[in-house]
Amino acid sequence: MAGKKSVEEKHASHHECPPDQIYFDPVRGEKICLLTGEVIEEQVIDTGPDWRAYNQEESERRSRVGVPLTYTMHDLGVSAIVDYKNRDAAGRRLTGRKRLDAIKIRKWQSRSKVQTSIDRNLQQAMQELDKLAKQLGVPRHVQEEAAKIYHMAVNKGLVRGRSIESVIAASLYAACRIHKLPHMLDEIAQKVRGSRREIARCYRLIVRDLNLRVPVIDSKTFVARIAGALGLPDEAIVQASKFLEIAKNRGLTAGKDPGGLAAAAVYLAALMLGIKKTQKEVAKIAGVTEVTVRNRYKELAHELHISIDIEDDSSRKKKAEA
DNA sequence: AAGACGAAAGTGGTTGA
C-alpha cells in the first residue's frame, strides 16, 4: 500500500522556518522551506511503486488529494528558472543574502525536478483524466483503466514531447475501446484542446508500444446508442444487431467504419419495422455522413437479401398505384 | 419542399518501398 511518503526522519524535527521563507507548491501540495529546500509539510500521497493497487481506498484517497482545477499549469512554480549567473533581472550582481537565496532556490529546483517530474506529470494528468471522464460520463473502472494505461505510457517515456492532455485523451479512448464503451474518438477529441489528429496519433502509439490488446470495436456496440437516441424500440436494436452479425460473418464489415455500419443497420431495422427515419438523422447521431449510411445500407440490404423484401414492398405499392 | 440516390472530386490516414 502506498503510504504517505514519509518526510525523511531528519525533517521530523526540522528547524523552525520563518513564515516568509515558506513556499507552497500548489501542484504538489507541499510546503517547502526556501532556506534549506526541505519539505516541511507534505500532503501528497506517494504515487510511486504501489500506484497500481487500484482499490477503493486508494482511489478515494487519490480523489481527495485532487488539486483545485485552477492549477492547470503543470509547471506552476518552476517555470521561473533561476540561472547560474547570480544576477537579478536587471543584470546586477546579486550580493549577500540574495545570492544565498538564489543558491538555495537552485538547489531545491534541481532536487525537486529529478524527484518529482514524474509525480508532477501524473498529478496533472490524473486531474485532466478526471475532468475528461466526468464530461463523458465514463464509469469509474474505465477511468482506472485509462489511468493504468497512462502510467504505462509515462513509464515508457511516451509522453515526452507530447501534450499530457492528448496522451490522456488517447488513454481514455483506449480504455473505452477495451471496455467496449461506445465513445468515439471524435467525441473525446471535442472535449480536448488537442486536435483529433494528434490524439489519434497518440492512441496508435500507445496501442503499439504498450502492446495493448484492443479488440476491434464491434459495430454492435453503437447500435443501442444510436437506436436509443432515435427513440427506437428495443426490437430495432435486436434486429439491427442481427444484421450486423450476419454481415460480419460474411466478411462485409472488414475495414469499414463501425459507426457507419451500425447506423446503416439501425436505419434498415427501423425501416423494416415500419418506422421512418431519415438517413440524415441516423447519420448525424452516428457521426458519419448520409452518404456513408447510404452506402453501407445498400451493401447490407443487397448482401442480406433484404432488398427483396423492400423491393417487394415498393413494387407492391407501385402495382397498387398503377 | 424534403428526402433519397449516385457520381465525381476532395480529404486524411495507412502502408509499404
Next chain:
DNA sequence: TCAACAACTTTCGTCTT
C-alpha cells in the same frame, strides 16, 4: 519520407414522394 491506396466526406444534380 514519399506515393499509392482504401475509406470516407463534400458537393451537386436528379429523381421520388
